[in-house]
Each structure stands twice: as C-alpha cells, then as structure tokens.
Amino acid sequence: MSSRSYWLVKSEPDAFSWDQQVANGIEPWTGVRNHMAKANLKAMKTGDRAFFYHSNIGKEIVGVVEVAREAYPDPTVQPDDPKGDWVCVDMKALMPLKTPVTLATIKADPTLAEIALVRMSRLSVMPIAPEHWKALCKLGGIKA
DNA sequence: GCCAACGTTGGC
C-alpha cells in the first residue's frame, strides 16, 4: 500500500517544458503566486507524484514527476509580486506518458470531467484523486 | 483574436 498523494502541475511549455524538466532531472517548481496553489504545494510530501501538464500549447498531460524536496521559500519572488509567503518544491522527472492525455480526452470522459483541471481551469497546482490518477495513467499507457 | 473565469485593486 502507498500513502503517497497525487497532483497535477501546469506549465506553459514556452516558459518551462517537459523536455527541459527531463534534461534538468531535478528542477525547482517556482513562480506560483496563487494562494490555493500555494496551499497545494505545501501539502506535497517527498515521493508524491504529479502529472506534468502543458497549458496553452499542447493542452495535454505529457509526463510524471516526483516530489524530490518539500515546500521551501520560492527564490524567484520579486518585490512587486503579490504579498504572501510563496513557496516552491523540487520536482524530479520520472517518466513520460506513452500517449499524452489531452484536455479534450479528459473532458470527453464523464468520470474525469469533474477533476479540478476541468472545473478550475486557472488553478496551476491541484490534487488528483487516486482513482483519477489510475484512470489517467491507463489513458497515458503507463503503470499507475 | 476573442472571451470566460477568477483574482486583485481601488473608489466609495
């Protein structure tokens, strides 16, 4: 049995892509400036897994990352950023999806249409229920 | 390029 939690994180591939994540191996996940997303980052534990989603370009889940370091102060905070104790985590590239799972595919599946990715389209860090994780892994052609 | 959703800001 596993007590690990599951997440989904979004990135615009123009800014930071899956290929870069793979090339870098472990990479800080910075730049989150939304309180709900921050709360999700803080809830992550080492060994938790997250889908890596490309927003805007692709609009698909392309890979799986693992939390390599739990929340710590985000070094990229700027003086004009919104006020708050912003944090980041370190993510480690784990594996690509054999078949990327597109937003259209997720929306077309009645059991997946309820996930936060669809319901709260602007949230950049969100939890994924274990059963949804399993279903998405299956769609992606990888083992959960 | 447009629009919807949502967070933030500022006037009152």
Added chain:
DNA sequence: GCCAACGTTGGC
C-alpha cells in the same frame, strides 16, 4: 466592507 473595473490565465 461592497462592488465595479481591470489584469491575467487559459481554452477555443
């Protein structure tokens, strides 16, 4: 403290 205006995100 309310609410309209505005900016940003992200899908289409």
